[in-house]
Structures are given as C-alpha cells and as structure tokens.
Amino acid sequence: MTIILRLNKKAAIEQIMIQPHDKLKVIVISDGTGETASAITRAAMAQFQDKEIFFTRYKNIRTREQIDAIFQEAAIHHDIVIYTIVSVELRAYIAELSKRDHVRSVDVMGPLLTAFSNFFESEPNYQPGILHAVNDQYFKRVAAIEFTLNHDDGRNLNSLDEADVILVGISRTSKTPLSMYLSLEGIKVVNVPIVMGVPVPEKLFLVDQRKIFGLTIDSEALFNIRKNRLSRLGLSNDEGDYADVTKVTEEIEWANQVFAENKRWPVFNVTGKALEETAAEIMKLLNMRKVNRFKQSKRFDETKDE
Numbered sequence: 001m002t003i004i005l006r007l008n009k010k011a012a013i014e015q016i017m018i019q020p021h022d023k024l025k026v027i028v029i030s031d032g033t034g035e036t037a038s039a040i041t042r043a044a045m046a047q048f049q050d051k052e053i054f055f056t057r058y059k060n061i062r063t064r065e066q067i068d069a070i071f072q073e074a075a076i077h078h079d080i081v082i083y084t085i086v087s088v089e090l091r092a093y094i095a096e097l098s099k100r101d102h103v104r105s106v107d108v109m110g111p112l113l114t115a116f117s118n119f120f121e122s123e124p125n126y127q128p129g130i131l132h133a134v135n136d137q138y139f140k141r142v143a144a145i146e147f148t149l150n151h152d153d154g155r156n157l158n159s160l161d162e163a164d165v166i167l168v169g170i171s172r173t174s175k176t177p178l179s180m181y182l183s184l185e186g187i188k189v190v191n192v193p194i195v196m197g198v199p200v201p202e203k204l205f206l207v208d209q210r211k212i213f214g215l216t217i218d219s220e221a222l223f224n225i226r227k228n229r230l231s232r233l234g235l236s237n238d239e240g241d242y243a244d245v246t247k248v249t250e251e252i253e254w255a256n257q258v259f260a261e262n263k264r265w266p267v268f269n270v271t272g273k274a275l276e277e278t279a280a281e282i283m284k285l286l287n288m289r290k291v292n293r294f295k296q297s298k299r300f301d302e303t304k305d306e
Contacts, residue, residue, distance in 0.1 A: 169215030
C-alpha cells in the first residue's frame with residue numbers, strides 16, 4: 001500500500017511495507033525522485049526476506065529544514081537513513097546529524113561523485129534531479145513520435161489542436177520525413193496534404209494558426225521527384241497528371257496562392273534542402289515565439305504591478 005503525504009509544496013513521502021519479522025524502518029532521502037536509492041535499497045533488502053522492513057522514501061529534499069524534520073523521526077525510531085543527495089553541503093549536514101543523533105546512515109551518491117570527480121579531475125554539476133529530467137525528455141520524445149505516426153498524411157484531424165506543429169503542402173514536399181525528424185526532437189507533428197481541386201480541410205482554420213507551416217518546392221525539382229517515383233514503381237509518366245510538368249507547375253502555383261491567402265503561415269521552400277536544415281528553421285521560429293511570449297507575459301505582469 002502506498003501513502004503520499006506532503007512535507008511542503010515540493011517534497012513528498014512515500015511509505016511502503018515490505019514483508020515480515022524483525023522490525024526495521026529504512027528511510028530514503030533524495031533531492032530527485034529517489035528511484036536510484038530505492039532500487040539499491042530494494043536490492044539489499046531482498047537478501048533479508050525473513051525480516052519485516054518498512055521502507056519510506058522522501059522526494060525532492062532540498063533544504064536543511066526538511067532534513068531536520070526527517071531526522072527527528074529517524075532518531076526516535078532508530079531508523080536507517082539511505083540518501084542520494086548531490087549537494088555537498090546537504091550531504092555534510094546529513095552526516096553531521098547522523099553522528100549527533102546516533103542515526104545509522106549510508107551515503108550512496110557521495111562516494112560515486114568523489115570517485116568520478118577524481119578520475120575526470122573536474123567538479124560535478126551538483127544539479128539535483130538530472131536523471132529524472134533525462135527520463136522525462138525520453139518519454140516526451142516517444143510520445144511525440146507516436147503522435148506523429150498517428151497523424152501522418154492527414155489522419156486523425158479531430159485531435160489537430162494537440163499538435164505542436166502542423167505541416168501543410170502538396171504531395172512530395174517532404175511532409176512525412178520532416179514530421180518524423182521533428183518528432184525525434186519531442187515535437188508533436190501533424191502533416192496535412194492539400195490537393196488542387198479539393199477544399200483545404202476546414203479544421204486547419206479552427207486551430208492556433210501559429211502552429212501551421214507551409215512547405216513548397218520548385219516545379220522542376222518536384223517534377224523530377226515525381227518522375228523518379230513513378231519510375232521506381234514501374235509506371236510511365238504518361239499515366240495521369242502526377243508527373244506532368246504543366247500540372248506540377250499549376251499545383252505549386254495553387255498551393256502558393258493558398259499560402260498567400262493565409263499570411264500567418266510561414267512558408268519554407270524545401271528545394272535542395274536537407275531535412276535538418278528545414279527542421280532547424282522551424283525549431284528556430286518556434287523558440288523565437290516562446291521567447292516573445294515570455295517577454296509579452298513579463299511586460300503584462302509588470303504593467304499589472306504598476
């Protein structure tokens with residue numbers, strides 16, 4: 001059974017009871033999630049399956065006041081404290097309290113940081129919670145890839161508003177590969193094909209227009225791409241208008257007119273560009289918008305204060 005209590009707005013305590021006999025309480029203290037210390041503690045506790053052990057984990061511990069509160073309880077009940085704290089000051093404070101209050105404690109992180117620091121001849125960053133931040137970024141990337149795959153080629157437009165980026169363009173303007181490249185950066189992408197003679201999907205005009213980016217290409221480059229694609233499929237250029245140079249030019253002109261009518265959509269010409277180059281331009285624009293929103297919000301807050 002898991003019970004969550006609050007030490008303050010950030011810190012939390014998780015208490016788990018693990019099977020039977022001589023009663024012992026193990027307290028894990030961490031400046032992050034506590035997963036590392038918990039895993040090591042569980043591995044050790046597995047060697048004492050006939051003992052009754054209470055396992056308590058305190059997360060996001062960053063101050064002496066929080067540590068004081070924990071040690072008051074640990075000293076009363078003669079608990080063992082196991083801690084993963086990167087701050088030199090807080091580790092020293094825990095060691096000091098352990099001696100003063102006669103509390104048995106194990107510093108999991110300190111010896112490792114010292115060993116690595118001696119080997120690399122450099123100081124650690126001393127930044128708590130980095131591992132958890134890396135894991136969050138990984139899961140964000142996985143979610144973005146899954147979302148992008150499920151919204152390829154105009155699918156599932158009902159959840160269009162959940163996208164971070166919406167790519168719009170005619171066939172063979174690198175929408176799908178560019179979508180996948182951006183998703184690897186943790187960006188949720190929907191790509192929407194537009195077809196001459198078919199109305200542009202109405203849902204595009206119902207979402208935040210700043211999410212939409214148009215993709216265009218030079219007519220000669222698109223003609224060659226489509227001609228080569230037909231050749232790979234064993235088809236000739238005479239079969240339909242797909243690789244007809246006149247129709248290709250008309251398609252591009254029509255798409256460019258659509259973009260001109262929607263002036264809030266930035267347009268990128270992908271002719272001769274690597275995916276990385278176009279992706280970098282889109283991400284740069286996204287970052288600039290984030291900075292501008294932050295500045296506008298800050299100015300608004302300052303105005304309210306006045």
